[in-house]
Amino acid sequence: MDPAQTEANITLEKALRRANLLAAAAEVGQNITRILDVEELLPKTVDIICDAYNFYYAGVFIVDEAREFAVLRAGRGEPGRIMIENNHKLAVGGNSMIGAATALNEARISLDVDTEKVWYPNPVLPETRSEMALPLAIGGRVIGALTVQSTQEAAFSDEDIVSLQAMANQLAIAISNAMQRRQLDQANAELVRTKTFEAIATATGDAIHWIGNKSEPIGSSVARIRSDVQTLVCAVADAIADAPDEIKNKPILQLLSKESVVVREKNPEVENVIRRINKLKPDRLAKMLSLTSIMEDLHIIADAAVLILKIKEDLIGPAREQAPRPTMAGDVLQDAVSNFDKRKDMEIVLDIPMELPMVLADPLQLNRIFSNLLKNAYEAMDEQPNPQIKVRAYLSDNGKSVMMDVTDNGCGIATDRLDKLWIIFHTTKGLKGHAGLGLSACRLILDQIGGQISVTSQEGQGATFTMTLPVYDFSETVTVEPGTGKILLVDDYDIWQQFATDTLQSNGYTVAICEEDYSVDNYASYDLIIVDDLLLKADSFEMLKQIKDAGVIGKTVAVSSNPRVERTKDRKLFGVQNLLPKPYTQASLLNEVKNALDLINQS
Amino acid sequence: MDDIEYKILLVDDEENLIRSMEKTLFREGFDVETAGGNAEAFELINEAVADEAPFHLVVVDLNMPDFEGKEKRYAGLELLARIKEYVKENDLADLPVIVNSAWDEVETAKKCIDAGATDYFVKGRTNEMLIKIRKALHITD
Known part of the structure; x- marks a missing residue:
């Protein structure tokens, strides 16, 4: 063959090889840029590279934060797994090809590993005959290195560096993107955690305030009733002191006289109170010391007790054992509506079709949810002249859930409060009304049975709470032996x-x-x-x-x-x-x- | 204190609480009126001035409905500011304002005093409330 022909053949061969390498680089680039998760990207990359270039082994090293070591993060096959398990790492700038590539941001080639000085003999890769280390760099900053190894001697040429480095550069970008994405995800997760914590802290703060407001009057009311009863006993005893014996000797009055002595002994302050009230004008006296006043204080105490018990119920409710069973949610809803103590002028419109399929739920817990929602609707319509609650049950489009809407025409919920509704202790009624436990309890109960609850509302235009309850699957597997009879x-x-x-x-x-x-x-x-x-x-x-x-x-x-x-x-x-x-x-x-x-x- | 009848305005949106405070103060010989929020309170203050029987003291809850009727944190301080403004505009005798809230916190108390409150007490501490009211009204037994 004439020298010109030989030269031409060599050129052609080189061109073909370069074209193949570039095609492989393009293939690798295309495949890796699709992967956004860094934990998924690295292992897949080594496989993609080995398959595209027909390499014996490929591994990706990432430089650690201190920039002391290049740590192997992914390696092809069993050798890769072993090395990662052994925490395989090479010093940046150390006596290895990866060390040199990461320190100098330059590719390194070893054409025959047996004769190479800067070569790290690796017992898990015995067949490696030639190796190339390519820096992974972004804008001059080395983030790691890629090692590719072949079973053939002199598998890589200086000219290959260009195409392989192009591939490595793409890989570096992909890794950098994935890492940034991960950092963003982490930052986002942290932000969500902080926000959640803030929301809980706010809600807890409100709850403290609320419980304080509800329970504070109890002490004062008790003190007043105690003082009123003692004052009344002593005042009656004083009044009958000069009465004729036939009156004084009545057993009840004798008892009062006796008790007044005990009261005065134990509580000398009562004398001052009696002296003061004797000076009062009748209208003021009536306001201060009357059965009405005592009843009012008892009412304050009873009110507080009811509300505190409600908190208990709301907290315990979702924690109660649920016994989900096929349930006619429509019936439970109807039951909740009929037991609901509504305002006389309030209209409740029911649209509950008979033919709804059964849902899998605990009827008792469902009843709690419905009652809660009705109560919320009721409270939202406090100042509404024509209060109306619409209750509607229907099958979801896919037939897998029974949906239930409870709609009121009350004050609605401001957009910025919609998300907070489900936080325990949060309440749209501010620091008045109930503690805001109801809705978070509803959500927890529904969560437990695979249901959902959501809300749509506009301030001033009422609100609709929608529940999704899973339809009971009659095809459940039953493991009871067949019988006869x-x-x-x-x-x-x-x-x-x-x-x-x-x-x-x-x-x-x-x-x-x-x-x-x-x-x-x-x-x-x-x-x-x-x-x-x-x-x-x-x-x-x-x-x-x-x-x-x-x-x-x-x-x-x-x-x-x-x-x-x-x-x-x-x-x-x-x-x-x-x-x-x-x-x-x-x-x-x-x-x-x-x-x-x-x-x-x-x- | 029997010579002068002190008029106190209580502002709080918690029905039972305000009723209980009202009863306590009434028994202590004060003439008490109540309001459930900023707007209502300010109206009462205005009316009392017009009737030439102004209040001697206002006790406001820190968190309650603001002038728009919206439940709000520190709404009580908005009322406080409005009262200060009103007193100044109309060249009236100073109207002390005591703020109270469920928060037993230094920062909250500081915030209220900085805003011009005469005093601050934590809800439910009846004796403390009475001492502070007497002090603000310069009542000595």
């Missing part, structure tokens, strides 16, 4: 009838539904009878009587949505086998049926 189900509430029938039938039982006129031909032909304690169109207790007459009351389980102690006791005394609380889950129904049948069979 003929069961009569007496429950005229469609949803429950369907639920119980499906549950029992799919577990091997035969289910008969009571006729529409509630007539049953032969109670004794069933293995078990389940009777709802509150039938919509019939008297449940009458049915129990019929069952008792048929001699099979012991084969009966009563289902009760209100299984109070009295009721449970009555039904048990009447002879029913057991009482099952409603709402029940598939599992609780199946367990109950199985246990009941086992007991019946044993007897």
Whole structure:
């Protein structure tokens, strides 16, 4: 081959190699700039580089804060893992290629590691024959170095430095960006922490003020009542001192006279008070020492006690054990509304469709939430001439949640206060009214069952609180063994009838539904009878009587949505086998049926 | 003190608390009126001056509704400033203002005194309140 041709071939080969290297650099650049998390970026980078360039090993060192060491932060494969575990680091400016690259911001090449002086022999990378160390620098400041290693001798040329350094520069930018991002995230997290702490501190401060305001009058009221009662006893004793014996000797007056002696002994100050009040004009006297005044002080004490108890309830509420079960949230809401002690001129508009699916929640806790929201709405409409609360329940668009809106036309909530609503002890009612525990308690309770609560409001235009409650998934896995038996189900509430029938039938039982006129031909032909304690169109207790007459009351389980102690006791005394609380889950129904049948069979 | 009937205006938005303070002061022989916020208080002060039966002392809560009726921290100091201004504008006899709050804090007390309060007491400390009121009114038993 003529020399010109050879020269041309070499040039072509070089050009091709350079093109390949640049293509690899571009590929690496494209892949790494997408990764924004530094912890993810570094390990991925070494893999991306090795794959793109077909290197034996690549590792990324980052210079520590003191700029003493370049610390290995990512390395390809098992060797990388071992070295990171051993906290592999090389001194900046030390006797290693990484040390030199980081100190001088220059690439270093070792074409044959066996003959190289500035080479750190590494037992976990035995096949390395040539290595290149590339500084990672941003604007002249070295932040680390990249090592790439090959199993071939003289794998790198001086010309390769240009393209590999271009790649390393891109990597440096990516690392720097990711690190800055992390710093920003950290700073942001710190800011959020500070803000949260500030908010809690403010709320706690308000709470201290509030509790102070509520409890302060108690002491004064008690002191006044004590003084009033003592003064009255002594004043009456004085008044009857000169009365005829027939009056004085009345037992109650004798008692008062005796007690006045004790009062005067223990509290000589009472003489001064009596002397003073004797000088007062009647209207002033009435204002100072009257039953009305005593009653007012008692009222102040009672008020404070109620509010303090409310704080207790609000604090304990979310901590109470929750027993989530399939629940008809609409019913609970309706119940809360009917028990709500509303103002006479207040209108409550209900829009609660019957066909809503059941949610998974604890009815008692739900009731607390609804009552809280109604009370809040009530208080927000303090000065509203036509107060109205709208309560609406509906299914979410995806069908997975039951949504409930409680809307009032009250004073609304200022935008800057919306976020703070959920902080414990925060209250929009300032330092008056309740302690602001209600909403944070609501949120905690809902959190526990996978629900949510949010608010939309504009100052002066009312507010809407929206709750999201997860729909109960009837496809829950039940681990109760299937059974056999003929069961009569007496429950005229469609949803429950369907639920119980499906549950029992799919577990091997035969289910008969009571006729529409509630007539049953032969109670004794069933293995078990389940009777709802509150039938919509019939008297449940009458049915129990019929069952008792048929001699099979012991084969009966009563289902009760209100299984109070009295009721449970009555039904048990009447002879029913057991009482099952409603709402029940598939599992609780199946367990109950199985246990009941086992007991019946044993007897 | 039986010779002069001192008129005191109590300003606080906490119903039971203000009622309790009112009763306590009434029993001590003071003539007491109450207001639930800045605007109402200022109106009463104005009316009393017009009726030539001005108040001798105002006791204000630090945190309560401001002149716009909005619950606000240090709203009591706004009333204090307004009273000082009013007294000056109308060339009236000085009207001492005692501030009270639930905060048992040096900084809060300092802030109130710096703003021109005659005195400061922590809520619920009835004896302290009575001593400070008597002192402000120069009453000696």
